[in-house]
Amino acid sequence: MYESGSFVAEHVDPVTAEQVQPNGVDLTVEAVFEQREPGRIGRDGKEIGDRQRRHPEAGDGDTDTFYLPPGGYVLQYAETISIPDGHVGFVYPRSSLMRNSCMLNTAVWDAGYTGKGEGLLQVHHDVELERGARVAQLVLAEGDHDDTYDGSYQGERVE
């Protein structure tokens, strides 16, 4: 069973009323990066290639809007997410992002994970994203699990 938006909101911080949806909670964009160096996925480990932070640059003095031409971008969410025991999380793109020819690729959010995660933003047509805008939605499904998350991304970007 999937949980309600108000349940999901208890596991997202900070969260405003505007972010709480019937079935989940919207996540906002904090930072955008472009990968510059190759990463590596090996049998015994992985490395994340170097990235360059993309600065907002709408061109008209707006310092809070990312203007993104087509390409792949790593997007960091602003919210700290904690996946509660007995659950698994999934993130979907906000439909308005998809309707603007952009897509967010995501992976599994494990029970026990806490952090500000990342997603892969695919831009198929130029788009403007304002920092702090809602771009994704987290949903939580009940689910059995073996142990809880103890990987390298635990606690990422949490002060």
Ligand SMILES: O=c1ccn([C@H]2C[C@H](O)[C@@H](COP(=O)(O)OP(=O)(O)OP(=O)(O)O)O2)c(=O)[nH]1
């Ligand atoms: O789209 C996603 C999906 C998941 N996560 C977070 C939550 C998840 O629990 C954590 C680790 O994901 P995963 O287990 O897939 O990472 P890994 O590549 O297997 O690395 P590790 O073994 O170090 O965890 O990353 C994201 O930030 N973005």
